[in-house]
Amino acid sequence: MKKSLREIIMRAIERGRERGELADGPLPPVMLEYPKEERHGDYATNIAMTIASRQRRSPREVADIIVRWLEDEPGIIERVEVAGPGFINFFLKEDYWRHFLAEADRQGERYGAGGVGMGKKVLVEFLSANPTGPLHIGHGRIAAFGDVLANILEKVGYEVQREYYINDIGTQMELLGRSVYIRYLQEWEKKVELPTDGYRGEYIKEIARQFKETEGDKYLPLSEGEVVDLFGQKASEVILGWIKDDLKRFRVRFDRWYRERDLYREGLVTRILEELRKRGLVYEQEGALWFKSSLFGDEKDRVVVRANGTTTYFASDIAYHKEKYEREYNLLIDIWGADHHGYIPRMQAAIQALGYEKSRFKVILVQLVNLLRGGKQVSMSTRAGEFTSLREVMDEVGVDACRYFFMLRRAESPLDFDLELAKKQGEENPVYYVQYAHARIASIFKKAAEKEVKIPSFDEVDTSLLRLPQERGLAKRVAIFPEFLEGMALSLEPHRLTSYLQDLAGLFHGYYNRYRIISQDTEMTKARLLLVKIIKGVLRSSLELLGVLAPEQM
RNA sequence: GCGCCCAUAGCUCAGUUGGAUAGAGCGACGGACUACGAAUCCGUAGGUCGCAGGUUCGAAUCCUGCUGGGCGCGCCA
Numbered sequence: 364m365k366k367s368l369r370e371i372i373m374r375a376i377e378r379g380r381e382r383g384e385l386a387d388g389p390l391p392p393v394m395l396e397y398p399k400e401e402r403h404g405d406y407a408t409n410i411a412m413t414i415a416s417r418q419r420r421s422p423r424e425v426a427d428i429i430v431r432w433l434e435d436e437p438g439i440i441e442r443v444e445v446a447g448p449g450f451i452n453f454f455l456k457e458d459y460w461r462h463f464l465a466e467a468d469r470q471g472e473r474y475g476a477g478g479v480g481m482g483k484k485v486l487v488e489f490l491s492a493n494p495t496g497p498l499h500i501g502h503g504r505i506a507a508f509g510d511v512l513a514n515i516l517e518k519v520g521y522e523v524q525r526e527y528y529i530n531d532i533g534t535q536m537e538l539l540g541r542s543v544y545i546r547y548l549q550e551w552e553k554k555v556e557l558p559t560d561g562y563r564g565e566y567i568k569e570i571a572r573q574f575k576e577t578e579g580d581k582y583l584p585l586s587e588g589e590v591v592d593l594f595g596q597k598a599s600e601v602i603l604g605w606i607k608d609d610l611k612r613f614r615v616r617f618d619r620w621y622r623e624r625d626l627y628r629e630g631l632v633t634r635i636l637e638e639l640r641k642r643g644l645v646y647e648q649e650g651a652l653w654f655k656s657s658l659f660g661d662e663k664d665r666v667v668v669r670a671n672g673t674t675t676y677f678a679s680d681i682a683y684h685k686e687k688y689e690r691e692y693n694l695l696i697d698i699w700g701a702d703h704h705g706y707i708p709r710m711q712a713a714i715q716a717l718g719y720e721k722s723r724f725k726v727i728l729v730q731l732v733n734l735l736r737g738g739k740q741v742s743m744s745t746r747a748g749e750f751t752s753l754r755e756v757m758d759e760v761g762v763d764a765c766r767y768f769f770m771l772r773r774a775e776s777p778l779d780f781d782l783e784l785a786k787k788q789g790e791e792n793p794v795y796y797v798q799y800a801h802a803r804i805a806s807i808f809k810k811a812a813e814k815e816v817k818i819p820s821f822d823e824v825d826t827s828l829l830r831l832p833q834e835r836g837l838a839k840r841v842a843i844f845p846e847f848l849e850g851m852a853l854s855l856e857p858h859r860l861t862s863y864l865q866d867l868a869g870l871f872h873g874y875y876n877r878y879r880i881i882s883q884d885t886e887m888t889k890a891r892l893l894l895v896k897i898i899k900g901v902l903r904s905s906l907e908l909l910g911v912l913a914p915e916q917m
Numbered sequence: 918g919c920g921c922c923c924a925u926a927g928c929u930c931a932g933u934u935g936g937a938u939a940g941a942g943c944g945a946c947g948g949a950c951u952a953c954g955a956a957u958c959c960g961u962a963g964g965u966c967g968c969a970g971g972u973u974c975g976a977a978u979c980c981u982g983c984u985g986g987g988c989g990c991g992c993c994a
Contacts, residue, residue, distance in 0.1 A: 396933070399940085409936060412974060422974060447937045448974060493994070535994065651992050662920075662990085669992040676994055704921050705989045730922070731988075771942095772930065775922060777987060779929080793942060799956050810953045843933095850933065862931060865941070876949090876958040917956070 367437055368406060368453065369393045376410070378432040385428060386418050397843070401832075404444070404452035405459070405839075412449040422449025460835055461826045463842035467897045468821040472904060475845040479852055480521030486687055487513045489698035490615075491528040494599040495539045496564055498609050498753040500780055501700065501732040506753075507769040507910070508729050509698045510615040511857040514908045519852040524692075527617045528683060531599050532624045533676060538562065540595025544587060546571035547594070551583060570598050609753050613762060614910040626682050632674055635682040636667060644716050654681075659712035681713040688719045696855070701728045701775075727855060729774045735781040751782070760785045763911045767794035770909055771861050793865060797902065798914055800868035804899040805915040807880050811892060816881065818896055819889045828890040833874040837898060840867045844901055857908075864905050871898055 372393050379385035391413050398407045411426035418425050426445040433443060441454045467474045489509025492502050509525070517523045530536075542561040546568050549555060557563065574582075574597070582590050610617070626632050636652070639645045644655050650670035654677075657664050667678040687695050699706070707726050714724055734751055756765055759782060768785060771793070772778055808818060829838065840863075851859050880891045906913040 394936095396936080398937080399932095400937080403937070407936085409975095412936085415974070450937070530994075533994085649992085653992095666992045671992080673992090675992070700988095701922065702988055703994080706994090707921085728922075733987080776930075777923065784929090795956055796942085799954085803954060803957080807953050814953095847933085854934075859931090859933080862933095862941080865931090869941085872957055873959085875953080876955090879953065881953050916954090 369395060371433060371435060372408060372410060372429065374434065375429050375432040379428050385425070388417055390414070398452065403446065403450070405455045406453040407450045409450060411451060415449065425449065426451050457830065458827060460838040460842050461829060464826055464838055464894065464897055465821045467841050467900065468893065471900060474900065475848050475904065476518055477520045478845060479849050480516055480519040483693040484522045484691070485516055485694040485696060486524045486526060486690070486692045487516070487696045487698065488526045488528055492606065493530045493535055494603040494606060495535055495562060496602065497566060497605050500734050500751050500753055500756050503613065503753040503756060503765065504732050504769045504778060505698055505700060505729045506610060506613060506615045507766045508774060508857065511770055511860070511909055512855060514910070515848060515851050515857050518908060519848050524619065525617045526619045526621055528621045528623065529603065530623050530676065532627065536595040536599060537591055539598050540591040541587065542567050543570050543574070543598045544590055544594045547574050547582065550575045551580065570601050573601065612757060613753065621683070623679050626679050631682040631686060632679050635685055636678065639716070642716070654713070656709045656712035659715045661708040661712040665709050677709065680710065684710065684714060685717055693723065695724045697726045699726060699728055701730045704728050725855065727774055730777040732778045732780045735779060736783060756782070763798070764792045764794050766910050767792065767861065770858050773856065773858050793861070794911060797864045797868045797906065799917060800871050801899060801902045801906065801913045802915060802917045803875060804895045807895060811881055814881065816888060816892070819893050821893065824889050824893045825886055826890055826893070828887050829894060831878070833870065834894060836870055837874065837894060840870065841897055841901055860905055860909060864902070867898065867901065
């Protein structure tokens with residue numbers, strides 16, 4: 364509907380030009396916004412202000428001319444005014460927003476689905492935490508963010524692939540293997556010490572004990588060199604199992620688990636190095652092979668093959684991203700922890716070097732979580748083994764509150780997560796506010812059922828009875844839901860959903876507290892039941908996008 | 918030293934891609950249940966949008982320079 368209003372405005376400008384009241388020239392896009400204050404109308408445009416200087420007239424004069432030539436063909440406008448420095452404010456007909464209730468009711472759960480993403484494919488790679496330790500709270504934030512973003516993209520029509528890239532090979536795996544091996548020996552009372560850079564977490568001992576039980580002493584006679592690889596592999600499978608369990612419990616779903624090992628197995632890493640060599644984009648220096656990333660905006664060149672002949676993670680990452688591009692997505696999204704930001708220029712360099720479109724590749728950095736316990740900082744190093752696992756937080760805080768809490772903040776905003784505070788928020792957490800609105804409506808329905816009142820659909824209801832400002836406001840929130848989803852998908856900012864929910868739930872609670880849904884007036888009762896039914900639906904699908912439960916009772 | 922991110926109410930944070938008198942939650946204070954759930958609602962108090970310039974009709978938002986905090990700068994990931 365924004366579109367038709369925009370056309371009305373553009374046609375008015377055209378007419379003004381034809382009559383010579385406005386000068387020709389390029390026309391900037393007509394921006395329509397929802398004014399914060401109701402007395403500024405339902406929509407406002409700043410077009411007069413943006414073209415005024417070129418017209419050599421004051422913004423208000425230009426606005427007056429545009430208003431004079433407005434023709435409201437669809438008949439949606441109640442009145443128009445020029446206000447402030449030159450805004451044109453549109454007040455729409457009283458029934459305007461209510462018309463959207465029909466759409467929302469007819470489409471039910473699908474309301475808001477489809478749109479900007481239709482016919483497009485997007486790959487969201489997120490989390491991709493190394494299988495060297497259990498997920499911690501910082502991973503949780505990225506997991507929630509990626510999952511919700513993917514949900515939203517899916518909602519607006521994209522075909523979404525969610526992918527987790529597993530670094531299951533290389534130096535980290537070796538170190539993991541060695542650490543478990545040492546612990547395994549210690550289980551057999553051998554006098555060996557963990558290397559200083561080894562993984563020190565309790566979970567390593569747990570895996571070692573598990574090995575002792577299932578495999579017995581059969582690795583004792585073998586040398587470290589013979590078993591490190593095996594231990595690393597087995598341990599990472601155990602850990603990956605934990606990760607998958609945690610994610611399942613955290614309601615995060617992946618379509619594909621992409622193994623770095625497979626890249627090697629299929630020769631993609633060798634092939635990418637070959638390709639770079641052919642293009643003259645690598646050179647040897649001090650025994651290592653360097654990629655000329657500085658040619659493409661990186662601050663310096665990067666090693667892809669070490670002097671000892673092993674490839675770096677960067678090399679397989681290039682191969683992986685090439686492979687992603689070849690799968691022909693319209694958009695490739697990588698979600699990384701902010702500590703990887705230095706990696707962006709080199710990845711972009713690699714993409715350009717291979718001749719791919721840089722604009723299709725987007726990296727979202729999620730700031731790390733600063734974990735506190737009772738105001739005291741907790742170290743988060745996996746290797747040091749001091750971390751608070753996602754599992755522990757899920758147990759303490761609950762999945763709903765935890766996910767909602769993460770989505771309250773923008774990705775770029777660092778997050779202080781105080782466990783004591785989060786637990787306290789178990790009572791005060793905004794998630795309950797929204798869930799309560801949903802449960803309340805469910806409760807109204809129960810009441811209606813007791814009174815044998817049917818929940819109506821749109822054609823059984825005279826919506827013109829809904830003329831309270833609150834009702835108009837609620838209808839408006841429902842009406843803008845689809846474009847709100849689009850906005851999040853285009854900006855890749857899923858955190859806005861919590862603001863929307865807060866706003867919608869707040870309006871509902873106020874309305875509920877002041878007016879009765881079920882009353883003696885049967886027509887009014889039907890109209891209001893329809894309205895809250897639709898609100899319940901929007902609450903529900905929004906919560907679903909957040910991966911938060913929408914309870915019928917609390 | 919260089920690069921990225923952050924700085925908005927006492928606290929935690931939003932702010933519709935540059936709009937009109939900057940908003941919410943928590944906390945504080947004062948009110949509202951004999952009718953659909955008080956996990957709610959209504960009201961009050963609380964601000965030099967880190968500082969200084971610049972861009973323009975208009976800046977929390979964009980540019981430059983500072984200050985403070987986080988992160989990164991390896992043949993680690």
